[in-house]
Amino acid sequence: MSNKTLNINIMGREFCITCPDEEQEEIQLAAAYLNKKIQEVRAEGKVIDSDRIAIIAALSITHELLMLRNGTVFDMDEFKRRIVSLKKKVDEVMMRKEN
Numbered sequence: 001m002s003n004k005t006l007n008i009n010i011m012g013r014e015f016c017i018t019c020p021d022e023e024q025e026e027i028q029l030a031a032a033y034l035n036k037k038i039q040e041v042r043a044e045g046k047v048i049d050s051d052r053i054a055i056i057a058a059l060s061i062t063h064e065l066l067m068l069r070n071g072t073v074f075d076m077d078e079f080k081r082r083i084v085s086l087k088k089k090v091d092e093v094m095m096r097k098e099n
Contacts, residue, residue: 010035011050037061 003018008031019027037057047053 011038011054034058034061 002021004021004024006017006019006024006027008015008017008028010031017027034057037060038053041047041053041056041060047056
C-alpha cells in the first residue's frame, strides 16, 4: 500500500494531504461534499465567520452520519412532499366544508 500526496480545495483554500492511493477518490469526494455543505451554510447567510461555517458544516455532516448509523435517515425532500400533500388534503376538506 503506497501513499500519495493529494491537493484538495476547501473554502477556497488548498490543503495538501497524504492518503493511500486506493482512498484518493473517496477523499476527493469527501472534500467536495464538505465544500458543498459549507456553501449551503454560507448561502443561508446566518453565519459569516469562516471557522463557524466550517464547524456548522461539520456538525451537519456528522449528524447525517449518525442518522445513517442508527438507521434513522431523514429525507427532507420526502418530508416536504408529505407536507405539501397534507396541505392539499386539508385545503380540499376546507373547500368542501365551505360549500
